[in-house]
Amino acid sequence: MFTAPDISYMAFAPLLMVLLAGAVGVLVEAIIRTPATRRAVQLALTLVALLGALVVSAVQWASLTAAGNVAQTGFFVVDRQALAWFCLLLVFGALGALLFAARTRAGEESFTSLGAATPGSPEEAEARRRGLEVTEVFPLLLFAVGGMMAFVSTTDFLALFVALEVFSLPLYIMVALARRKRLLSHEGALKYFLLGAFSSAIYLFGVALLYGAAASTTYGDVLTAVLASPGDLALFVPGAVLVIVGLLFKLGAVPFHTWSPDAYQAAPTPVTAFMAAATKAAAAAALLRIVFTALYPLEWELSWMIWTVAIVTMVVGTVVALVQTDIKRMLAYSSVAHAGFILVAFAGFSAQALSAVPFYMLTYGLATIGAFAVITQVREKAEDGTVGGEATRLGQWAGLGRRDPMLAGAMALFLLSFAGIPLTAGFIGKFQAFAAAIDGGGWPLVLVAVVASAAAAFFYVRLIVLMFLTDVPEDQQALVEVDYHPYTRVVIWITAAAVLILGVLPAGALSIASDAGVLLTGL
Template identity: 70%
Template sequence: MNFVTPEIAWAPLAPIIIVLGAAAIGVLIEAFVRRPATRRTIQLGFGLVVLIAALGTTIAQWAALEGGGTTVMQFMLTVDRQALAWQTVILVFGILGIILFAARTRAGEPAFTALGSASPGSLEETLARRRGLEVTEVFPLLLFAVGGMMLFTCVTDFVFLFVALEVFSLALYILVALARRRRLMSHEAALKYFLLGAFSSAIYIFGVALIYGATTQTSFAPVGRAIDVISDRDPLLLTGVVLVLVGLLFKLGAVPFHSWTPDAYQGAPTPVTAFMGAATKAAATAALVRILYTSLYPLEWEISWMIWAVACLSMVLGTVLALVQTNVKRMLAYSSVAHAGFILVAFAGLTNEAVAALPFYLLAYGLATIGAFAVVSQVRERTEDGSVGAEAVRLGQWAGLGKRSPLLAGAMALFLLSFAGIPLTAGFIGKFEVFSAAIAGGGWPLVLVAVIASAVAAFFYVRLVVLMFLTDVPEGIEDAVEVEDSPLATLVVVVTAAGVIVLGVLPAGVLSVFESAAQFLVLSNG
């Protein structure tokens, strides 16, 4: 086998290189800046500048793009409008996420532990806390995650996709473990997420091996062509395809590959949950879209049963399980499972409409998710000595929040209504787009299930609204809950709320951008 040095067109990769390079520099900042407070400020400022620069570069790429896009490394990497659209979405989530990462309580308590390596409740932990230490590695980790996800959206090779997958997953595993409070739960969540994630990665790469065995190819387009040629449905190929899809559906959090979601959502530090919930889903959807449309489309008929089954299961189970949750974060986690189902509904019939609808759906969903978790991070328990404690995540603790803090509760209600898909919120337009795509592709039975699931789901979203606005604070515990008003978290809530309304009322501009992004660059021969 001859090894030919690939020619790489570096310029289209600029946004990804900026983010990943900056992440590496971020690690160096960790090593050289000693004072935690200074380090935090530098990391936040640096991260923000980098992400905004990357966003600017992505938009510039979009403007400069000619003829549908560029293949950067033959079949390995393709930067087209579709990829740039998803990268923009992920960068927006990254920017909101990094701001939320830096939010602190009035007493100056960050969301992350003082010393990740100290075991919970140990002397080291107390000492580290007293000395004001802070894990500021979270900022470079976030950059790594964002970089990996951006790569994930433009990779066009199954093996390379695995690399991108691990880049962002590893960063997320660590981030999940770094909660400041309820640390044991955070550790448990991270371990669970890591083990199940590693398992799904293994399944994925095994699937890739089988596909390679059947087609002697690893890149999307050549695999697609090879599948076209194989007349009999090769069991090796089909098994490989199913395993690959399982790996991606795991990241998407669809039933039956969802079991990590509730624990990871609940245990992770809330800013991480916010970022992870929004961005991972977007990245996973982006990859799923590209794989299905540029590689596995000849097998549409064979894999549609799987997509349909997983979509139905996710919608039904996610909704039903969310109904019985008593913890806000777990409820939102199960709602994210149901949303994974709604996302999959769009794939019915692999229509072009779906390619335009999904980035919008994920943008709408992600904004509401980040906003909702930003609100969750602000509602705190009050400890017995009167200081502010952990987040108040039991549903009952949210009773009467609307009276205590009408604006925050109003924003939360808005995000919940957007999840429920009530008109004049972004979530409605997203659902409308997805349902349209599915009906255009002949998936109306799926849409019917989705509609019923939406109606049931509305019940638990509304239940929280009832608690916040229509229920009085239970007597005797008026002081048990404290609402923080961290300026950074408030900023995130305001921006996401504005986004949800603007995308709900005047979505035309954004929709047209995503519509023009609904095409893939596929090399015909190479």
């Protein structure tokens, strides 16, 4: 006999707002034919949906009288932890939408005019001549954010997989839509897609093993089964390892990171900014919930994996970033190192990680979006005066502090935050993550993280020195131009102000993060 599921649509309100707006955005693509009008409507719809969902999430937070609400029994919960991640993802989505809509002074956007056209084909040239625009990226962004919101609030392994695919597929598409370097963009998207498919298969194999051991895919049932049979973990341990491997791919941890440098470098930079912040946040959130609601009793069996991956990730990310000459690729390997710093918080499965990781991802995500926003403003200039693509070679950033001191100053602030320098948000974020590890007995891992952070400071400071203390060769001065677009500058100033405020006055945000360290279900 079929029993209708008990669903609380009020608890699902932020998620439903985003996904329904994405569906409306698809209809807008079919109804509005003028590219400029369609772009304006899509941007307005996206921002209204994301900011509206943010307001609803804040209201739900304020109205909670306990840990949270069950949105759908056995599948989704909306607790303080989930609402905290909702707010992060919605902020990242709104900032990403502004970057999606930005253009250069010449009116060029970051996305190709016709995604289905072969790079360099007459069809592509005709699409550009006619002024076509791929405004589908806005509903794709909404579907990605909606999938991530489901991803961070689910309590079932199969529902987690569905949410994973909902937000991954739009990202695969958007990575391939770069206006320039189309073949490189396609290559990055293909690598991301293929490795994503492999990681999904690994994850599902792990879920199958857990189902075989627990006869259920619900986190709580798996936890109960593990506690009921502590001496028989033949299926639980390999299943847990494979599930974690699937999530580590999205987190960008070594050796599951190989997609990130190519995808980050090849994707349209606004997509890179959104993907680098939001995808890592969603993966960290899902890993937190699984660890503390399903796999907590396996702490001794899984610690070796967490420690090993964290150390290797920090070392590889830092060392390889040191030798990069492309700034987007350097930040990609920097994100790999930061994945290791995130995993440090999981050492010992300390409950402090439930508040430390969301705060860390807030600080990292804001600095990441701001840094990539700055990259979109520094562009190559041909000898005939036409402005080309982004200037991503490190040498092209020499003297940026003289060209645009405010822009270079914002970039320096983001880099210092990545390095964890005091009075920036990154310092507070790393302190919280390392404190959680020490609370769980992972102080040796913290020592490795501190050394890796000190080494990583070199490639951040190197770029700052280039911007402010390096003279530009006379024959190179006219080959780089600083662009300007109000949307991009708004994103830069918002993220820069947030990074500074969270570094100087973090008490309010830390208090909210502490309140978010509560799960509705678990030990």
